[in-house]
Amino acid sequence: MPSSSAPFPKEPSGEVDVAVLGAGSAGIAAARRLLAAGLSVAVLEARRRVGGRAVTVTLKGHPVDLGAHWLHNGPINPLVRLARARGEPLRQAPGERHLLVGGRPATRNQSASLSRAFAQADAAIGRAMRRAEDQAAARVLPPLGPFGRRVLAVEGLVSGRPFDEVSLHDVPDMDYGDNFFIGGGLGAYVARLARPVPVRLGIAARTLDWSGKGVRVETDAGTLRARAAVVTLPMAVLQREGLRFTPGLPAPIREAIHGFVPGVYEHVILHWPDAPFRGPDRLAILLGRREEPPGLLTRIDGTPFHFFELDLPTASRFDGRDPDAPGRYARAVLADQFGHRAIRTLQVCRSTAWRHDPFSGASWAVVPPGLVAIRDWLKAPVADRVWFAGEALSRAQWGTVGGAWAEGERAASEIAARLRPKRPDPAIS
Numbered sequence: 001m002p003s004s005s006a007p008f009p010k011e012p013s014g015e016v017d018v019a020v021l022g023a024g025s026a027g028i029a030a031a032r033r034l035l036a037a038g039l040s041v042a043v044l045e046a047r048r049r050v051g052g053r054a055v056t057v058t059l060k061g062h063p064v065d066l067g068a069h070w071l072h073n074g075p076i077n078p079l080v081r082l083a084r085a086r087g088e089p090l091r092q093a094p095g096e097r098h099l100l101v102g103g104r105p106a107t108r109n110q111s112a113s114l115s116r117a118f119a120q121a122d123a124a125i126g127r128a129m130r131r132a133e134d135q136a137a138a139r140v141l142p143p144l145g146p147f148g149r150r151v152l153a154v155e156g157l158v159s160g161r162p163f164d165e166v167s168l169h170d171v172p173d174m175d176y177g178d179n180f181f182i183g184g185g186l187g188a189y190v191a192r193l194a195r196p197v198p199v200r201l202g203i204a205a206r207t208l209d210w211s212g213k214g215v216r217v218e219t220d221a222g223t224l225r226a227r228a229a230v231v232t233l234p235m236a237v238l239q240r241e242g243l244r245f246t247p248g249l250p251a252p253i254r255e256a257i258h259g260f261v262p263g264v265y266e267h268v269i270l271h272w273p274d275a276p277f278r279g280p281d282r283l284a285i286l287l288g289r290r291e292e293p294p295g296l297l298t299r300i301d302g303t304p305f306h307f308f309e310l311d312l313p314t315a316s317r318f319d320g321r322d323p324d325a326p327g328r329y330a331r332a333v334l335a336d337q338f339g340h341r342a343i344r345t346l347q348v349c350r351s352t353a354w355r356h357d358p359f360s361g362a363s364w365a366v367v368p369p370g371l372v373a374i375r376d377w378l379k380a381p382v383a384d385r386v387w388f389a390g391e392a393l394s395r396a397q398w399g400t401v402g403g404a405w406a407e408g409e410r411a412a413s414e415i416a417a418r419l420r421p422k423r424p425d426p427a428i429s
Helices: 025-036 078-086 108-129 145-159 186-193 235-239 251-259 312-316 325-338 401-419
Strands: 014-021 041-045 056-059 062-065 090-092 098-101 180-182 199-201 205-209 215-219 222-231 244-246 261-263 266-271 282-287 295-298 305-310 347-351 364-366 386-388
Touching (some): 014 025, 014 205, 014 401, 025 041, 025 186, 025 222, 025 401, 056 186, 062 186, 078 090, 078 186, 078 401, 108 145, 145 282, 145 295, 180 186, 235 251, 266 325, 305 325, 325 347, 386 401
Parallel strands (some): 098 282, 205 244
Antiparallel strands (some): 056 062, 090 180, 205 215, 215 222, 266 305, 282 295, 295 305
């Protein structure tokens, strides 16, 4: 559990200024800002660790992220800015990628054709976004030539849903030159940021009662009272009423919560010393075979580890099957691409399944066509006592740890302005 000098009830009962539900990126960010403003805080986390969908484990002596691993949108990402201020080991994602067709490096014409297809897609989406109408992102794309199917597959992978199920106004930024990784893993970085925060692990909030002057949070271990609450639980958890609200939430808030659909982005973690890729952290696109991987991130941090990415259609093939099925699929695809001799040293270390994780329910939350406004609906506080925060509320950085962090800070700043905090704490940095 993160250490802290901040006051915290001996049990998950008592009274504080703000109750923060969830110790993922949004919850940690909110708690840090509230503590810095001089407010007392209690953070309740159902898992027995912090970080939410950002978690780093050690495999074969190397730190490897099981969930979030990119720091997207560097110029606006608060975690990139904070990492620089703290002297954290940032490294910029390379702009170049591997492109292989039929197991061989692509020709110059093939590379140019693929780049042209991505550029045409980006330009069409940019033009369409300037219109008021919200529609499926796939509908605005022109014919993209021989690599059009690949563009749609990549866009669907990074969106978390097939591209015809994604709002035009929620298409993620594909400029990888602005992205970063962090040495030691993103999950480990988020855990370091949680050290000053008073977190109680293994304590799930069951009911949030906002009928009185403040709020009451009912848990299996007691009742916590607070002047306000920040709810950072994933949309999929809120949709299945993993947290009950008393009284029920206002209709616009309920409609917003239930408007999201689950985004799926899983990966099979491979240890493959003899992989035919050079240079760290480069994306690989493998074409020209019967099965084409939705995505592949190679030689992470210069190690023999690789992420074989699974989009929603591919990951769904393995629902109800044994846990080794995604790994067998990854081996079969790579053997088809490079031959069985080439994968002799390949080992499958782990496969993720965030869509089945009871504390997550999805990799992130996706806005379907026509509902682009729901991210903003959730930013309105309920009776000036309950705030929502998390990646789902971010317009510019949805689906990311940076977006969750920014939304946690936003909610905390609004609460601090209303509760007239005591003496600020300069130690939170």
